[in-house]
Amino acid sequence: MSKGKKLGREVAIVGSGMSKFGVFPEMTTRDLFVEAYKDMTHSVDKGFDPEDIEATYISNFSSDIFEGQCHTAPIMADWVGQIPKPATRIENACASGGITLRQGLIAIASGVCDVVLVGGTEKMTNLPTENVTDALAAAGDTLYEVNCGLTFPGLYATMATAHMHKYGTKPESLMRVGIKNHENGALNPKGQFNVSIAALMKSKQEKALNKGTPVPEWEDELAFMKDNAANPVIAWPLRLFDCSPVSDGAGCILLAAGEIARNFTDNPIYIIGTGQGSDHALPERKDLTSLTAVKVAAKQAYEMADVTPDEIDIAEVHDCFTIAEILAIEDLGFFPAGKGPKAIDEGLTRRDGSKPVNASGGLKSKGHPIGASGIGQVVEIWNQLRGEAGPRQVQNVRVGLTHNVGTTGGSGVVHIYERRN
């Protein structure tokens, strides 16, 4: 018998889709969301009537800053024909997606709704990089945390330095996270970068050859990652390829009460655990090598689902920076504290490893359109658990997990999913 809190009733995902993630100068937040919504409608095996949707929840970090557009939820709902039903926006920085899913889940589990639309959308690339840096820093505590010049990569860099100091973690382990995620992402046509590091090295060499400039030589992918010209430092020890990109994109999920889920599909994916936690700003935390908000969220989700970390077959974790994936696999209990880097080095989190993590390419390769990122994770788990992930399909997966983090762990949210067919 499970020790945790229980949902009031079962909730299942019956449809799921996403726009392509990337850089789309002529697409707005709503255009991206419409693309994701259309993709979702095609995924509902038995089809559905948009009339059946009773409420819309929209994850969006800051179209306010990025586009000068506030109050985005009714607009998104309107553009997909959901007026006059309730539409609500949720903002918890990079954890907005996971937390929006949780709100949709709660709306159904509570009995208030039977069918809910959950979306996430973000348009980031219209602003110059420097302004994006400022906007992202605004997700930190602007009065006391980031006003000394700490950037978003800088905050994660201090966690990396702390992990290196406490456990002897090497930058090579961080680099291997990036190499793995790009390898997976090369197989994801919806991702921002469809290219492995090895292929990228080759294309850089060919470019130099064609231009007649000196052709760079690297012994292997790690050598490329250590090359300051190819992979410059952003916030030491984090380099360019330790950081997820600035992206545009959207995702969309259709949730239904368990008792009606099979009206939409014979293969619904049940959400069997949810958890959420919060934390102080980073400087105030006594341990910088672990995220309390994630540990709290994971404990709730595992207890509700009555599942142990060992029973998770596949996970999408929040790799906004490579160090974040290492913290994630430790905080989620996949590996003991301090042993994440060893697991990475041994390839245990690769698609063919014992604990596949970020088969989609993660935020690093797939892209990180902030409000859409947490929804994109759910889309991948839906595809993987249903055996529809194409060339990047992981074999024999039944129980999946998503892990979504707001800034440095101010918010953490974890969901656990199950295929029952």
Add this chain to the structure above:
Amino acid sequence: MSKESFTSAEFYKYLKNEKFMGTCCNECQEVYLPPRPICIKCSSFDMSWTELSGKGKLVSFTSITVGPSFMSEAGFDRKNPYCVGIVALKEGPQVSGQILGVNSKEPETIKIGIPLSLKIMEHGQGNNKKTWLGFNKEE
């Protein structure tokens, strides 16, 4: 009960007068920076301002080559990175601040645990003047 206000405006007013202030819980004596108006240890509202020594040690750090706009304006860039760190103050609280007197161009040489002391940082004029915390490496 104190009638003082424990706002960031007050904190920065003190800082302008070179006073580095935190708050202290009058019930359990816990010291806070950022200056909290409510004690999150014992839930008391009975707080007072307390002056901090500005002494502490480095808990973690990074050297930033791509900074926010105000740091670029202050002259920092790829060729001239700046070090930012988390500092554990002698009185207990941990804060972030710019770390001075270390070699930001060779972050491998910067050691966690080094002793630090406060240096109040300012940049810009008038309404654009920005004040933040810096810490000097103590010899």
